[in-house]
Amino acid sequence: MTERETSKRKETSGVTAQVLEELSELRQEVRLAIEAASNVSCRLVDADELCRAMQISRHTLRRYEKQFKIPARKVGNKKFYFVAEVKNCIVTALRLWRE
Numbered sequence: 001m002t003e004r005e006t007s008k009r010k011e012t013s014g015v016t017a018q019v020l021e022e023l024s025e026l027r028q029e030v031r032l033a034i035e036a037a038s039n040v041s042c043r044l045v046d047a048d049e050l051c052r053a054m055q056i057s058r059h060t061l062r063r064y065e066k067q068f069k070i071p072a073r074k075v076g077n078k079k080f081y082f083v084a085e086v087k088n089c090i091v092t093a094l095r096l097w098r099e
Contacts, residue, residue: 044080068093
């Protein structure tokens with residue numbers, strides 16, 4: 001095998017890996033969008049439960065609300081979040097940040 005053929009194979013495998021990674025990311029985005037649209041994950045969680053699930057502090061959650069525009073519902077003094085909306089907002093914000 002010549003050096004040129006080896007170089008082409010490496011280049012092709014690199015491009016293939018990149019395309020597969022992008023497809024994987026798009027698949028996850030589509031799955032989250034479908035989940036949000038079909039209300040499969042229509043579960044409400046309070047701020048404490050969301051912080052535990054995401055392993056973040058309350059202050060970080062408040063910062064994410066502002067940065068990622070996460071919608072919250074307030075009942076009395078408690079905030080509640082739809083899981084699908086939180087996922088969708090974060091994925092959308094990260095995708096826009098990456099571009």
